[in-house]
Structures are given as C-alpha cells and as structure tokens.
Amino acid sequence: MQKIHSPADVAKVTEECQAAFARQKIRFLVCAGTGCIAGGSMQVYEEFKRLISERGINVDVNLLFEGQESEAGAATSGCHGFCQMGPLVRVDPQGTFYTKVKVKDVAEIITATFDENTVVERLLYEGDDKEKAITEHDVPFYNRQTRIVLGGCGTIDPEDIREYFSVEGYKALADIFENYTPEEVIDIVKESGLRGRGGGGFPAGRKWEAGLKAKATPKYVVCNGDEGDPGAFMDRSVLEANPQSVIEGMTIAAYCIGAEFGVVYVRAEYPLAVKRLLKAIDQAKEYGVLGKNIMGTGFNFDIDVFQGAGAFVCGESTALTLSIEGKRGMPRVAPRPRTTEVGLYDKPTLLNNVKTFAYVPDIIRKGAKWFKSIGTENSSGTAVFALTGNIVNSGLIEVPMGIKLREIIYDIGGGIPKGGEFKAVQTGGPSGGCLPTSLLDTEIDFDSLDKVGSIMGSGGMVVMDQRTCMVDVAKYFLQFTEEESCGQCVPCRLGTKQLLEILKDICKGKGKEEDIELLTELSNSVHGGSVCGLGQTAANPILTTLRYFKSEYEAHIFEKRCPAGVCKELISYRIDEEKCKGCTLCAKACPVDAISGEKKQVHVIDQSLCIQCGVCMEKCPKKFSAVECVSPKIPVTQKEKTEVS
C-alpha cells in the first residue's frame, strides 16, 4: 500500500491500481446489493471463487498488486439497480450480463467463458421481442439511463478503496487542494446548478457559500442518509455501492467551509450500508485521503457514522442534528436561523443528502458545464429514482432531469405487468402525490412536479395499476404520517389523526357526503399550521388523489363501492357457477372454512363467514379463474344468517 503524502501522489496510486486490476484477465462481478443478497448472491460469489481456484488460478487481488498476472477473479459489487432480475453477474471485460444466477449455474458460466468462449444463452436477459441481450447496454432498462451518481454502482467493489482509485477516485479532491480556493470550488458547484437531492432542491452552491461565510467555529458537515420515505432506496444503494464517492464529496465540502468533523446519519434499517461505510472510512484513513493531514496538506477532516433509531421526521435537518445530539428529533420552531448558521451542537453545519455529496467529485473532475449540459434549465444533472410497484422492471434508475414520466414507466420500466392498466404513479413518498395517466407526459424536474401537486422528493417512484385503490393509498400515507408526526404542532398531531379517521370511515363504507369538503379544509389547516415539511406536506397524498381521482372517493361514499376491489368492508368474493370445476383447492385453503362443496361440484362461499382474505382467488387455478371479487358487497342471505345464529 502506498500512502498518499501529497495531492500529486493520487495520480500515481490511480495508475498503480489500474495496472494491477489490468493484470486480471477476466473478472466475474457478482452483485452484492441487498436485493441480490436476499436472492443468494453471496453463495454465487463463493462458488465462483471456489471453482476458479480449483482450476489453479490465483483469485487473491493482493497478488495482482505484487505484479502477478491472473487468468480470472471474482469480486462483489454494490447494487446494479436491476434488483428484480437478481442475482446479477457481469463478466468483464466483455461485459456479459447474466440475470437470475443460481449457484448451480456458476460452473456453466465458467466453462462457457474459459473453455468455449461463448455465453450461457439461457441466463441472458430477454426482452418482449425475445431478443437476448448480451451486455447491459443491450437491455432497455439500462440503455436509456444516464448514470453518474450510480456510475460506480455495480462496476466497482465497494469494500476495496483501490477500485475507487482505479476509476479516478480522489482525483477531484487532489485537484482542489492543488488548484482551487474554497471560493472557487463553491463557484464551480454554483455554476453547475446542482440542487440538493434530499427533496427540497435548494441550490447546493448557495448553501455551501452560507456555510463558508458562517463565522462561528467549529463547523460540521453532515450527510443525510436517513432515507425514511417508504418505497425508496436510492441513498441506501449509493452508500452500499460506492461509499468512497460520498466520503470524497463530504471532504470537498469540508474543505470549502472549513470543517474538521463530519457525520453520516444512516437509517438503522440499513446495516449493510453502515458496515460498508465504516470499512470505507477506515480504508480512506489508511491511504491518507481522510483523517489528519489529508494528502499531506495539513487539512484535517474526520467522519463518524451515526445510526438513526427509526423516526421519519429525522430526515428534516434540524431534527436530524438534534437526534445526533442524543435528543428527541423534533424540528426547531420557526423563525429559526438556518442550519448553516446554527446546526449541530448549535454550530454552523452544512447538511446535504447522500446523492448531493456523491455528485460533487464528478462535477469537479468533468466541470460545471458538463453537469449543466445534462437536464433542464433550472434542474441540472440527473435524477435517481427507485422505480417500484406494479411495473415490469423494478429497480434503481438514473435519468436526466426533464425526462417524461411516460419514458420512465414504459421505456425503462417496461410498462405494467400481467396485462394490467396504468392508473397512477406516486412520487415523493408521504409528502408527494399520485399522478394520473393524463400527466404522463409531464417532463419531470423539481419545479414541474411541484406544479402538479407532487414533489420530486428524494426519489421514490411507485407505479400503481387498476387494482390499487386511491382512497386506500391516501389512507396508507396518512397512517404513516400520523404515526411519524413528532407531535409538537397541534394541527399536524391531531389533524393527521382526524384526516386518517375520515379516510378509514370512507374505506369502511361509512363516508358522508360532506367528507370530501372536510378533507380539503382540514388538509389546508394541517399544511398551514405545521412548522416542518412533514406536516406541511402530509396532506399531499389526499389533495392529489382528490384532485385526480375524485370519482373513487365518490364511489366509496355514495355507492359503497371500491372500484379497485381493495377495501375489505366494501367487497365480496364469489364463485362463478359456470367456471367452477369443483377442484376443492379454495375450500381447502380457506382459513375460516367459509367455502362448501363436494369434489367436482360447484363450490359456494358463505358470505356470513367470509373474511375477504382473498386466499380463494389466489388458489383458484388460472385456467378456471372462477373466483371473482365484486363490489359493492353481496348482502348476507337470510339462510346464511340463520345458519350462523
């Protein structure tokens, strides 16, 4: 290992790392993101190592650095993004991209690569057109993306800093030490148009400038990785896949404002991110790019990792800093000074999202103009989304700002599965809104989403099909915010509770005519009477569903009908006499024995016993599809009533 004693040393280390990795002729890169690990990717990785070693090939990366050549090796990477097709394996340098790889497939991949110089066809991605994709570039999910912040995700091993050096890691930091004053770096960030990626979209350069101008010392740099939005995992993936980019970004920020200490606040639910981050910090210190006397310049900056304890509101900057101080995470009451003036331990604190920091090294290396050339006039660069829900290709994507929702959902996401119909897309988590088909051509950036009642948020994008009930979705989000409200503002604490109660009633068929107006009025009060973003935006899911899907509310209230067939109190299951073949599968599966019928005879559901669990519909063989969900409810017959009593 060569410790870095001056900014000029970085180029040498980069060269050394590139040369060492080039000595390995073939590399099997196995995705070790959380999704693929759940699918068994670590066993796949072990199998690659075992089988390659069995051929007498050295798989130890360290030996490459001692000058030894190697025929092949295996490594793990962070999330490739296409989680649904995992475990994913890429063979470099060819770039062959294998999906859904199991342990038993590994031998075949190795034989094909080494002995036959072919690919294993059956493990390649196959699109609708039945064309096999050899590399990621041939997969529609990838080839329409622009990956900057996710650039290192799935290409480098997050647990080895030498891989980060090999892709010009820490070159930006070395460059600013040698060539730029803090003011000049801030000018570059300003010029790039980078806006905070946590959701608010505040111009990063202006925030950094305020941090530099703040008089008090010491100053802190805080990275917000408290990704609390349900349905979002962008920050998690960046931290797990390329932690060094976040560390380098934070260090550049620290140099700009003159901070010596930083904290990364990570959700407790992300143990793997914490582990990789801690390892990355240790390695960065060993190489002298973090800690005391960085690159021999005399500049000191150290980073600590703080694990959150499960409170959504801590994503708000003032709540987050209080949480680090060991207090309850309750946002400071307005009017209040900015966090850049009074933040952590009441000192000037520069707080940005994980992705915001991760963009910075690239912006410095490639220039503000390059970044500005991507995206729209007022929102430059790319947006990272966690594309999930009722969609064919779910996973993590990075696209230029200004892309249309339609392109994301149909071209990248592959549309709605199983012949379903698109109904809505939810962006921005509990603070965002649900957008209908008519808005699919909206070009998305910070401002356009705001205009249609939703927000960019930190990047959750959940697609919903016709089987999703929009009233239920609003209820779902209110349940979340009601639980997560910290309680200090009365309109938020009690308002969300009342909103939730009204929505629950509507879903139960107890909705009243005046409820729609009441929901709107109360939503506005919660918005106006709350001090932080949580309360101010809590009603967005209600307001947007009312705006775009009012007829669904009306069906629930006036017809006691749930058009999507979701709200249990408004639906019944029944068996179609024509279609039922009497296979008895549903009767056997019914947890409350509500289904009667002999073998090969039509089965009947006793509506007085049925709990609407839907198991019968799930169990009924596809070729029969005899069970259907109907709304409004089928009344319980007199006969059933007597039988129960």
Add this chain to the structure above:
Amino acid sequence: MEERLNAILEPYRGKKDSLIPILQKVQKELGYLPEEAMLEIARVTGVAESRVYGVATFYAQFYFARRGKNQTKVCSGTACHVKGAARLRDALERELGIPCGTTSEDYEHTLETVACVGSCALAPVVVFNDEVHGQVETGKIDKILANSKE
C-alpha cells in the same frame, strides 16, 4: 444483567450526548430496554430519567418488553403495500395466532410491521430473523416460518 450493563455503560460515564448509541447498544445486548436498564443509563450518563424515557419512546427502534425468539417483520413500505402487504400481514396473524405488534405468550414469536426496509424491488417483503424474503405470497409463509429457532 448488571455486569453486562456496566460493561456497556462504563465508557459513556457522564456523556450526555451519546444517549442514542447507548440505548442501541444496551438493546442489542439485552434484546429490549427493561426499566432497570433505563434507570441505570440515566444514573451513569447524568441525563434525567424522564429524558432518557422521552428520547427512547420517541424512536420506533426501541422496545420496552421482552421479545420473541423469532421475529417476523412485514414490510409496510409503499411498494409492498401496493403489492398486498396487508394481506400477508393478515395471513401471518392467522398462522402465528397473534395480532400484529405483539409477542406470543410463550415468547416464541414476535410479529410486527416495519416501515420500508429498502428492498422495494422485491416487494412484498417479509424479514424473518433478519433474513430478507422477497416476492412473498401467502402460500409461501409456511416455508419461511419452517426455519424458526427452537
């Protein structure tokens, strides 16, 4: 318990701003935060008992009662919700015979929902004893629970 507690708390004597990491460490060691432990934390750090309690109850991660040997968490993130997490939760309640958010009387099982675990592409997700299971159907529940700890 006292010894284990002291070993954790000793480095934090008088440190008021490390309350959350302390609570996390104590819970990791003991499985939950019993009253005696909370009082001891207050004594050692010099933070008022009421504040230790106030902070601990503010965060969803902390538990104040003994938990089951096996822990089942149903993810209730948006993607999981849209893909039928509520039905999974109901099925687990029936299978384990306990309402969600509780522990069985014999302390064999705890069932709860959790906010997003960040594995949305695999929705719906169930985390059983820290292992993530993706694309779970109600019919697969037996298989997951079959790996229960004795």
